[in-house]
Amino acid sequence: MLFNNCRLPQNQMLGKMNEGFIDSLRILDGGRVSIAALSIGMAQGAYDAALKYSKQRKQFNRPISEFQAIQNKLVDMAVQIDASRLLTYRAATMLDAGKRVTRESAMAKLFASEAAVSIANEAVQIHGGYGFIKDYPVEKFYRDVKLCTIGEGTSEIQRLVIARQLLKD
Numbered sequence: 748m749l750f751n752n753c754r755l756p757q758n759q760m761l762g763k764m765n766e767g768f769i770d771s772l773r774i775l776d777g778g779r780v781s782i783a784a785l786s787i788g789m790a791q792g793a794y795d796a797a798l799k800y801s802k803q804r805k806q807f808n809r810p811i812s813e814f815q816a817i818q819n820k821l822v823d824m825a826v827q828i829d830a831s832r833l834l835t836y837r838a839a840t841m842l843d844a845g846k847r848v849t850r851e852s853a854m855a856k857l858f859a860s861e862a863a864v865s866i867a868n869e870a871v872q873i874h875g876g877y878g879f880i881k882d883y884p885v886e887k888f889y890r891d892v893k894l895c896t897i898g899e900g901t902s903e904i905q906r907l908v909i910a911r912q913l914l915k916d
């Protein structure tokens with residue numbers, strides 16, 4: 748939206764004069780914590796579905812959850828979810844305390860969204876052919892979760908934001 752020569756009264760101003768861009772970046776800091784939380788929700792949903800399915804689905808006369816290859820996937824998914832949660836809680840706690848969270852929110856968003864995409868991918872894999880059809884929830888997690896590495900700034904932009912913060916120190 749462009750507002751050319753738009754005049755408005757002092758009492759209608761949001762924030763300070765000429766600081767709109769900085770203010771909007773601060774809003775993104777908070778939004779990124781929300782996208783990290785959204786990623787965790789979808790990752791947890793995909794993991795829960797995959798865990799349940801792996802206990803039900805039998806191949807070679809036993810549940811596929813007894814195969815070490817499937818267990819390894821479930822373990823990696825669970826560890827990624829926990830790590831995403833901890834990064835997100837840190838950023839959210841700091842945000843609630845009124846601190847700047849540029850670095851922490853970008854880290855939480857980057858890690859949680861990339862992890863969620865990987866988890867949804869593995870959840871489909873654990874479902875085999877059934878991962879493709881709408882009778883099971885994982886195909887929807889797989890489609891929806893990709894938003895999280897794009898919205899509120901792509902993963903590439905999160906890395907750029909984090910790099911700036913690291914180089915500043």
Ligand SMILES: Cc1cc2nc3c(=O)[nH]c(=O)nc-3n(C[C@H](O)[C@H](O)[C@H](O)COP(=O)(O)OP(=O)(O)OC[C@H]3O[C@@H](n4cnc5c(N)ncnc54)[C@H](O)[C@@H]3O)c2cc1C
Nearest residue numbers: 891893894895896897898899900901902903904905906907
């Ligand atoms: C489902 C969905 C919902 C959305 N909802 C909203 C919303 O509610 N409000 C809103 O404002 N926006 C929303 N967006 C837009 C979203 O924020 C943008 O799509 C996102 O920021 C990327 O911008 P872009 O699409 O213009 O991609 P581009 O900026 O064209 O990027 C294309 C590619 O180039 C890379 N790239 C771009 N610049 C650089 C750089 N400097 N260094 C390295 N790589 C770079 C990007 O990472 C990406 O891989 C939504 C997007 C989606 C998919």
